[in-house]
Amino acid sequence: MSQPPLLDHATQTMANGSKSFATAAKLFDPATRRSVLMLYTWCRHCDDVIDDQTHGFASEAAEEEEANQRLARLRTLTLAAFEGAEMQDPAFAAFQEVALTHGITPRMAIDHLDGFAMDVAQTRYVTFEDTLRYCYHVAGVVGLMMARVMGVRDERVLDRACDLGLAFQLTNIARDIIDDAAIDRCYLPAEWLHDAGLTPENYAARENRAALARVAERLIDAAEPYYISSQAGLHDLPPRCAWAIATARSVYREIGIKVKAAGGSAWDRRQHTSKGEKIAMLMAAPGQVIRAKTTRVTPRPPGLWQRPV
Numbered sequence: 001m002s003q004p005p006l007l008d009h010a011t012q013t014m015a016n017g018s019k020s021f022a023t024a025a026k027l028f029d030p031a032t033r034r035s036v037l038m039l040y041t042w043c044r045h046c047d048d049v050i051d052d053q054t055h056g057f058a059s060e061a062a063e064e065e066e067a068n069q070r071l072a073r074l075r076t077l078t079l080a081a082f083e084g085a086e087m088q089d090p091a092f093a094a095f096q097e098v099a100l101t102h103g104i105t106p107r108m109a110i111d112h113l114d115g116f117a118m119d120v121a122q123t124r125y126v127t128f129e130d131t132l133r134y135c136y137h138v139a140g141v142v143g144l145m146m147a148r149v150m151g152v153r154d155e156r157v158l159d160r161a162c163d164l165g166l167a168f169q170l171t172n173i174a175r176d177i178i179d180d181a182a183i184d185r186c187y188l189p190a191e192w193l194h195d196a197g198l199t200p201e202n203y204a205a206r207e208n209r210a211a212l213a214r215v216a217e218r219l220i221d222a223a224e225p226y227y228i229s230s231q232a233g234l235h236d237l238p239p240r241c242a243w244a245i246a247t248a249r250s251v252y253r254e255i256g257i258k259v260k261a262a263g264g265s266a267w268d269r270r271q272h273t274s275k276g277e278k279i280a281m282l283m284a285a286p287g288q289v290i291r292a293k294t295t296r297v298t299p300r301p302p303g304l305w306q307r308p309v
Helices: 004-017 019-025 030-050 067-082 090-102 106-120 128-149 155-175 177-182 190-195 206-236 239-265 275-294
Strands: none
Touching: 019 030, 019 239, 019 275, 030 067, 030 090, 030 106, 030 128, 067 090, 067 106, 090 128, 106 128, 128 155, 155 177, 155 206, 155 239, 190 206, 206 239, 206 275, 239 275
């Protein structure tokens, strides 16, 4: 059934939760935009519930649940959505509509929730591959689901969508290092901290910002091959979807560039792109799409992390 309030809720969720992606989302055709917003709403809701930032389940008892109990509830409701149960929560009603319409699989959804489970377990990341595994669960698989919404079924193109999600999350990690540390979360590889003369106990200290900036720079550099790989995925997207994704790609990549350029002062304020910068990237994106669609797609570069299949 038609639920205009559901779309309103999803639109507001996107506006509040991701200004970087909200601009790009306006470029989708109406039907795709609705589904993208609905999927984002569920992802944002799950993240907030795990962090206990919203009253995601409207009861006082739910607010008192431990994180692992909230995670179990998210799994239960997500699987119920796939089974066609009536969803009372707007985020799950939105997800149900998208999942059943576009063939999003239960495994994709549970893979995403497994990323939140890593937060609940306070997983520590020793190698860069460990960090990439986390990035897959919280963002790479979101790229897969978003690509399904855009009509992608080719596994090779889905690989590129996953690569973009990985690049986005690596950028987010670099931007949010200090904010994450404040809630006792560190996604930086311990091996990289050690290489910079830092430890999981002292990396966030202000006096260590210069050394931390070198780790962040390394992270931004590591994201670049995934941004490059993702460019080829534009070739197989519908034109308006390709325009939106090219814009989002440019916006997130620019945030990483700013983190890298700011050095030790990168975390004195949250790095972002201005409205004018977003508009400029939006205007430049069609050129990227044309190049992608008129260039022969080369194989995915060797050595990149491979998503589970």
